[in-house]
Amino acid sequence: MNAPRPSAVPILRLGDVLVTGLLNELDDTSALTFTDELTERIVADGARGVLIDVSRLDLIDSFVARTLTELATMARLLGARVIVAGMRPAVAITLVELGLQLKGVETALNAEQGMHALGWQQTARSPRGDAYDALR
Amino acid sequence: MTLYDEAFARGARHADAPLRPVGLDVAPDGAQTHAVMSEQDLLTVRHAVRSATVAAGFALVDQTRIVTAASELARNAYVHGGGGSLTIEVLGHGARGGVRLTVRDNGPGIPDLDKALTDGWTTGTGLGHGLGGARRLMHEFGVDTTVGEGTTVTAVRWNNR
Numbered sequence: 001m002n003a004p005r006p007s008a009v010p011i012l013r014l015g016d017v018l019v020t021g022l023l024n025e026l027d028d029t030s031a032l033t034f035t036d037e038l039t040e041r042i043v044a045d046g047a048r049g050v051l052i053d054v055s056r057l058d059l060i061d062s063f064v065a066r067t068l069t070e071l072a073t074m075a076r077l078l079g080a081r082v083i084v085a086g087m088r089p090a091v092a093i094t095l096v097e098l099g100l101q102l103k104g105v106e107t108a109l110n111a112e113q114g115m116h117a118l119g120w121q122q123t124a125r126s127p128r129g130d131a132y133d134a135l136r
Numbered sequence: 137m138t139l140y141d142e143a144f145a146r147g148a149r150h151a152d153a154p155l156r157p158v159g160l161d162v163a164p165d166g167a168q169t170h171a172v173m174s175e176q177d178l179l180t181v182r183h184a185v186r187s188a189t190v191a192a193g194f195a196l197v198d199q200t201r202i203v204t205a206a207s208e209l210a211r212n213a214y215v216h217g218g219g220g221s222l223t224i225e226v227l228g229h230g231a232r233g234g235v236r237l238t239v240r241d242n243g244p245g246i247p248d249l250d251k252a253l254t255d256g257w258t259t260g261t262g263l264g265h266g267l268g269g270a271r272r273l274m275h276e277f278g279v280d281t282t283v284g285e286g287t288t289v290t291a292v293r294w295n296n297r
Contacts, residue, residue, distance in 0.1 A: 024179075024182075025179060027175040028175050058186075058200065058203075059182070059200055059204045059207060060204075061204050061208055062266045063207075063211060088200075089197075090200040091200060093200070093201075094197070094201050094273065097269075097273055098272065098273060099268065099269050
């Protein structure tokens with residue numbers, strides 16, 4: 001079994017949802033590795049949803065757009081729902097002018113709304129009842 | 137080699153069409169040229185173009201348009217042209233300023249330029265050259281391509297236009 005170089009993009013699991021995000025410094029090879037890793041994790045973890053945060057991306061060109069579109073399609077074929085969250089306004093404007101619509105890719109305004117759409121609710125109190133001690 | 141001759145003839149037709157002079161009436165502040173020979177170079181070029189757009193006084197959306205266009209053109213040169221270079225020129229500053237990108241490669245050239253320019257528009261999937269998309273993001277756009285010799289794309293975006 002030959003282990004591919006990890007893409008260095010963290011993929012977290014919250015219940016049956018995988019949470020991940022893209023960074024500007026992602027090169028083409030890492031993007032393709034990331035696609036492999038994410039699809040493998042969907043199967044291995046039995047994920048029903050995937051949240052991809054793109055709020056750190058200050059541009060989405062046709063390559064990244066294609067990667068996102070393909071990811072959404074692959075995930076759908078594996079029974080998982082992908083939500084791309086947090087696109088910057090300038091990036092959205094540029095994507096449309098570029099002629100790319102990310103067809104078939106579900107989006108959300110931010111990660112919180114994306115997680116909500118995937119069935120996660122925000123609770124005001126911690127599960128134990130001792131609220132916000134860590135924040136003081 | 138009939139196929140080759142046909143391709144060459146089509147390329148020659150495009151070579152005959154003069155490269156539209158693009159933004160040549162404004163003297164640039166200074167040009168910087170970056171190699172586009174690796175994936176890392178694609179990232180480096182993006183940073184350099186971003187800095188130039190900031191220096192030229194562009195607002196955020198315009199910065200994003202120009203950097204995205206540069207990314208498409210640089211990727212073309214790297215993927216389809218086998219590597220090349222990108223030159224950035226800042227044409228003045230502020231309302232009358234602009235940025236000119238010149239992307240050169242010594243690759244196979246583009247046999248059917250019209251098709252290459254419409255690919256992205258029709259499929260919308262980024263499967264084409266990204267050339268049409270880059271053109272829509274810029275104000276002026278010229279392509280000089282010769283089959284077997286290479287391609288040079290020149291693109292300008294002006295501030296406040």
